Amino acid sequence: MKILNNLAKTKFWQSVFRTKLPLSTNLDRSLVIFNSLTLHIHPVKVRLRAIKFSYTFYLGMISFFLFFVLIVTGVLLMLYYQPAIPHAYRNMKDLEYVVSNGSFLRNMHRWSAHLMVISVFLHMLRVFYKGAYKPPREFNWIIGIVLLVSTLLLSYTGYLLPYDQLSYWAVTVGTNIVQYIPVAGKEIRFLLLGGNEIGEYTLVRFYVLHCVVLPLVMILLIAFHFWRIRKDGGLL
Amino acid sequence: MTNEKQFEIEISTDSKEVPQRLAIIPERTPVKYELEKPDEKLVMTFPNLIIREVICFQLVVIVLALISLFFDAPLEELANLQNTPNPAKAPWYFLGLQELLHIFPPVVAGVLIPLLVLIALIVIPYFDINIKRSGLWNDQPKKTFVIFSSSIFLFFLLMIFFDAFSIAIPTLLIYILAVSPYFIKKENVFINALAHLSLAEWIMTWFVFVSVLLIIIGTYFRGPGWNWVWP
Ligand code: HEM
Numbered sequence: 106m107k108i109l110n111n112l113a114k115t116k117f118w119q120s121v122f123r124t125k126l127p128l129s130t131n132l133d134r135s136l137v138i139f140n141s142l143t144l145h146i147h148p149v150k151v152r153l154r155a156i157k158f159s160y161t162f163y164l165g166m167i168s169f170f171l172f173f174v175l176i177v178t179g180v181l182l183m184l185y186y187q188p189a190i191p192h193a194y195r196n197m198k199d200l201e202y203v204v205s206n207g208s209f210l211r212n213m214h215r216w217s218a219h220l221m222v223i224s225v226f227l228h229m230l231r232v233f234y235k236g237a238y239k240p241p242r243e244f245n246w247i248i249g250i251v252l253l254v255s256t257l258l259l260s261y262t263g264y265l266l267p268y269d270q271l272s273y274w275a276v277t278v279g280t281n282i283v284q285y286i287p288v289a290g291k292e293i294r295f296l297l298l299g300g301n302e303i304g305e306y307t308l309v310r311f312y313v314l315h316c317v318v319l320p321l322v323m324i325l326l327i328a329f330h331f332w333r334i335r336k337d338g339g340l341l
Numbered sequence: 342m343t344n345e346k347q348f349e350i351e352i353s354t355d356s357k358e359v360p361q362r363l364a365i366i367p368e369r370t371p372v373k374y375e376l377e378k379p380d381e382k383l384v385m386t387f388p389n390l391i392i393r394e395v396i397c398f399q400l401v402v403i404v405l406a407l408i409s410l411f412f413d414a415p416l417e418e419l420a421n422l423q424n425t426p427n428p429a430k431a432p433w434y435f436l437g438l439q440e441l442l443h444i445f446p447p448v449v450a451g452v453l454i455p456l457l458v459l460i461a462l463i464v465i466p467y468f469d470i471n472i473k474r475s476g477l478w479n480d481q482p483k484k485t486f487v488i489f490s491s492s493i494f495l496f497f498l499l500m501i502f503f504d505a506f507s508i509a510i511p512t513l514l515i516y517i518l519a520v521s522p523y524f525i526k527k528e529n530v531f532i533n534a535l536a537h538l539s540l541a542e543w544i545m546t547w548f549v550f551v552s553v554l555l556i557i558i559g560t561y562f563r564g565p566g567w568n569w570v571w572p
Contacts, residue, residue: 128387131385134385134386134387134388135385135387137387137391138386138387144386144387144391147386147390147391148386149385149386150383150384150385150386151383151384151386151389151390152381152382152383152384153381153382153383153384153389154381154382156384156389156390156393158393163393163397166394166397167397167401170397170398170401170402171401171405173398174401174402174405190420191419194419194420197416198416201416208413208414209406209409209410211414212408212409212410212412212413212414213405213406213409214414215414216405216408216409216412216414217405219433220405222434230545230549233465233545234542234545236472236474238465238466238471239466239471239472240466240472242466243466243467246465246466247463247466250459250462250463254459257434257435260432260434261432261435264432267416268419268420269416269417269418269419269420270417270418270419270420270421270424270426271415271416271417272420273420273421273422274420274425274426274429274430275429275430275431275432277429278429278430278431278435278439279431279435282438282442282447282450282451282452283451285447285448285451285452286451286452287448287452302422303420
């Protein structure tokens, strides 16, 4: 504690964190939020009831943290992954047998992804049953729906990447549905697969969607989602 | 009342002489959203909320780490086009959809239904009925009963026609729950809770119930040729 206090008195610390320690007044506590880029998405004061676990079950928060874990583990996995056949599959084997903690890394990514689908869905249900979609929150509800769909698509595009039997046939089942879209079904499927069958180009396309496009969309939408919560007057 | 004011309507083209006012009185009061609750107790975000977020994050990471230590992500053999597994299954969250695909023609199951679900979700906040959310039996119970029952009945027949028992039966169950406050006039906690639910809530409950059921069926009860098997 003493070291921390001394550290907080150094010029360097004060150049990074504007807030003076120790915190003693509510003004200081407000400034913690105010002066921080990441924290200032919060208001300085919140309703006591709205931050209780029983109010939201923290499901939105949990979805966000799962997403965060997914980004971190995902970036680490990218270091070991090549979107090519059969490299992709061998990379999975390497993660299992060669890379230190490779299995752990992959497990973390996999299970967070599954849990995120569940938590986002439950979050939607909580918002629904609470009636928190009512005006003025109606547009944030729609953003939420887009987030839900993006979550599903992220999970689904990631499913192909190990390129094992499980991925291959699961994606076959899914992309076969696409061809039943009226008028342009076959073309959309071709666009998605980069050919008539799942192959090298499908892997690259899904890889780009999974590692670049969809996460970007997701980050922007989540930022917007949070901003809207503030603008709509906090939690219902 | 003798001191009732007498109003007269003057008509003039000179708006300065005779100002005109237009008042529009809506037939029903518009649906208002809940106003701010200024009397509620406020606390400082730091540390009250921040500490909760930090603990929540830690718990998420700990739980994930534990799961990841004990359960390995599946990895089968290298993809092989010559070797089609029977059945080939989508990831679990799409198994409901795959189950629908087994029941209905592909355009209906794969395109129409998902599209309708998406549209239904999006329009929820834009209907007054979903904003008021009064209990299903609150006004005009008789009329509600007739319309509700006949729509469910038609839907039920349609499902039977497609042999979609996995949808028809849960629909019937939800229907029985939904109409029970109409028949059972006795007051108890359970019936009161049911009577409180609005149409929107019934539909969502039904949707979630059927989806979960279809996913469970798809995951555990479907074997080769998508035939029914016991787990
Ligand atoms: C990646 C997905 C999502 C993330 C990270 C996320 C995050 C959050 C967070 C952190 C909150 C604050 C309250 C809480 O923790 O529960 C929130 C509130 C909210 N979310 Fe989400 N959300 C996501 C998806 C959704 C979905 C799918 C919907 C609905 C379709 C939705 C609609 C809303 C609404 C309307 C609120 C305001 C609730 C209120 O005012 O009480 N969100 N979201």
